[in-house]
Amino acid sequence: MKKQKHTDEMPEDKDGLETTETTQTGETTEEAAEQIVDELELMAQKYAEMNDKNLRLMAEFDNYRKRTLKERMDLLKTASEKVLVDMLPLVDDFERGLKAMETSDDVQAVKDGVDLIYSKFIAFLLQNGVKAIPTENEAFDTEFHEAVTTFPAPTEDMKGKIIDCVSKGYTMNEKVIRFSKVVVGE
Numbered sequence: 001m002k003k004q005k006h007t008d009e010m011p012e013d014k015d016g017l018e019t020t021e022t023t024q025t026g027e028t029t030e031e032a033a034e035q036i037v038d039e040l041e042l043m044a045q046k047y048a049e050m051n052d053k054n055l056r057l058m059a060e061f062d063n064y065r066k067r068t069l070k071e072r073m074d075l076l077k078t079a080s081e082k083v084l085v086d087m088l089p090l091v092d093d094f095e096r097g098l099k100a101m102e103t104s105d106d107v108q109a110v111k112d113g114v115d116l117i118y119s120k121f122i123a124f125l126l127q128n129g130v131k132a133i134p135t136e137n138e139a140f141d142t143e144f145h146e147a148v149t150t151f152p153a154p155t156e157d158m159k160g161k162i163i164d165c166v167s168k169g170y171t172m173n174e175k176v177i178r179f180s181k182v183v184v185g186e
Contacts, residue, residue, distance in 0.1 A: 086124060093117045125170075133169035133180045135162045144169060146179040153185030161185055 097113045104110055125131075133144045139161055140147065148166050153159045162182045169180030 083128065086128075090117065090121055090124060093120065129173040130177070131171050133171060133176070135165040135168070135180050135182055138162050140182065140184045144171075144176060144180060145182045145184075147184045148181045150184050150186040158185040 094117060097110070097117060100113060101110050135145065137158075138145075145162065146169075151163055153161070153163065161184070162180075163185045164183040165180055166183065167181040168178075169176065170178050
């Protein structure tokens, strides 16, 4: 029994008409071609489905990114809103103090009122995690302090230590939000 080879071209018979050949598996070349076309159509359909899924996934991710960005912005606005609302009683106290200063002749009462407002404000800062950085007689530390200038130390033990604080520094939840501006003894 002769095995026929599969060829890409269809052989012609004596009359010039195409003849069908059979492949090694017994299928005709037309059937094999139809099967390949069917497989290509199936692959094209799968490609279209995967491409559609990919586009939908990319759009969904873009929407997620936009939504989380908007939520983050809203959170920042809301967080600052809470702080500002908590500060309104302090503003009220300042306004009452200013009114009292206009009519009061008692300087000590005005001073006591300002001290009270200052104490409330410091308590408010502490409630929100803001603390002053200690500077008086502290060793100079670049993690917390910024040297504005150096000055001859009055005593030997004050060398490398802070002599004066020009501007207080603050930390918020252990992170420096403003460095102390200090004068360092040399």
